[in-house]
């Protein structure tokens with residue numbers, strides 16, 4: 001076999017074509033102009049061969065590091081066609097996260113706490129990991145790639161890397177340290193090297209096999225309501241309000257746990273000014289790309305500018321989830337769990353690590369209840385009765401969530417202006433997200449912005 005680094009050099013042209021086709025590739029807005037290997041580590045030698053690869057992807061003047069698992073063998077394994085990268089000589093090179101024959105090694109290395117090249121494999125203190133398990137990738141992968149080992153463990157391989165300790169791992173460890181009931185237990189990690197800085201490239205957690213995600217549950221409940229036109233939201237068998245209330249409690253408990261583990265800070269006038277400016281800047285950037293947002297800009301600006309005049313004791317800053325929505329919560333037999341503490345995928349690393357008001361997470365969940373209800377109307381002819389029922393579901397569950405939160409912490413509804421500004425800021429972000437990813441859904445956040453800025457109710 002040739003030098004692994006040369007192999008990646010030989011694949012450069014194939015990778016330029018292949019990377020933008022991947023779901024997790026974050027730079028689909030412009031062509032890839034160059035790919036350069038930063039680190040190549042052989043984890044399995046022979047045929048098949050498994051390489052851990054970090055490449056720097058150039059897109060004009062933007063340079064970003066990505067993590068890949070590259071497999072190489074003479075006889076191709078049965079994996080998705082999108083995994084094929086190219087051929088080098090008479091060997092096939094492919095993205096190997098779907099290759100059951102080779103990915104077991106990642107767990108085994110963590111169990112034995114080995115170091116291979118610049119990769120450090122560790123388990124959490126006191127944890128004993130089973131070895132020899134085969135891994136299957138989960139199909140609902142999003143910004144990253146997750147492998148499930150024997151229905152017991154889930155390993156998330158971070159795709160776009162940011163130097164240093166990953167926020168997802170940092171917060172899971174902190175929450176585990178204070179005994180939080182609402183996370184999947186962190187069990188291990190893989191650390192690489194990026195520009196000389198130890199950098200988290202993987203996180204192993206307990207896999208919760210009985211989990212259903214909140215989005216699936218909530219949208220089922222909305223469908224039940226739509227199918228029973230003679231009943232109100234509270235009378236339908238699939239009513240979600242009890243779950244929404246429990247979820248509100250769980251989120252408040254996680255906030256309290258994060259505050260206990262990592263502390264809080266009072267807000268100062270400069271911070272309020274920075275927040276208002278960030279919201280106004282985000283609005284300007286997205287309105288320049290999405291003309292439909294521009295008509296709402298004056299009212300949005302007025303809502304964001306009100307932040308500057310808030311009393312300082314109204315806000316406390318702490319670590320928060322940062323991108324909380326119904327797809328980031330799992331219902332298990334034991335209660336609700338929160339997952340994926342990385343923050344908004346598009347936000348720069350320093351912003352994700354900044355202390356924030358926990359009301360931002362509350363606003364994220366409130367937006368998500370609205371989404372669950374409104375997405376049922378996407379592509380349907382205008383029908384006021386259906387729209388009314390969607391609104392009824394949303395209001396009922398938003399209120400129930402706030403009730404649950406208020407049973408553990410201060411009632412978020414007492415901070416109406418702040419909550420409104422956070423909801424609107426999230427909706428502006430969503431306009432940008434939908435415009436880039438799901439243009440059919442653009443009307444969902446736009447309708448909410450119109451409703452909220454026209455004095456529509458918040459719970």
Ligand SMILES: Nc1ncnc2c1ncn2[C@@H]1O[C@H](COP(=O)(O)OP(=O)(O)O)[C@@H](O)[C@H]1O
Pocket residue numbers: 138140141142143144145146154156184205206207208209211213327328339340
């Ligand atoms: N501990 C877990 N147990 C069971 N399923 C999980 C667990 N963690 C994540 N998942 C599933 O994997 C999916 C992706 O996880 P997530 O952390 O959101 O990854 P990404 O960063 O790629 O968005 C989730 O939507 C959920 O369905």
Ligand SMILES: O=P(O)(O)O[C@H]1O[C@H](CO)[C@@H](O[C@H]2O[C@H](CO)[C@@H](O)[C@H](O)[C@H]2O)[C@H](O)[C@H]1O
Pocket residue numbers: 142143215323325326327343344345364367368369371372430433
């Ligand atoms: O889960 P990610 O961290 O990748 O978050 C991104 O994608 C989400 C969609 O998958 C997006 O969430 C928006 O759509 C959800 C329904 O699909 C809805 O529940 C959320 O409220 C809404 O924000 C999220 O904004 C984006 O960062």
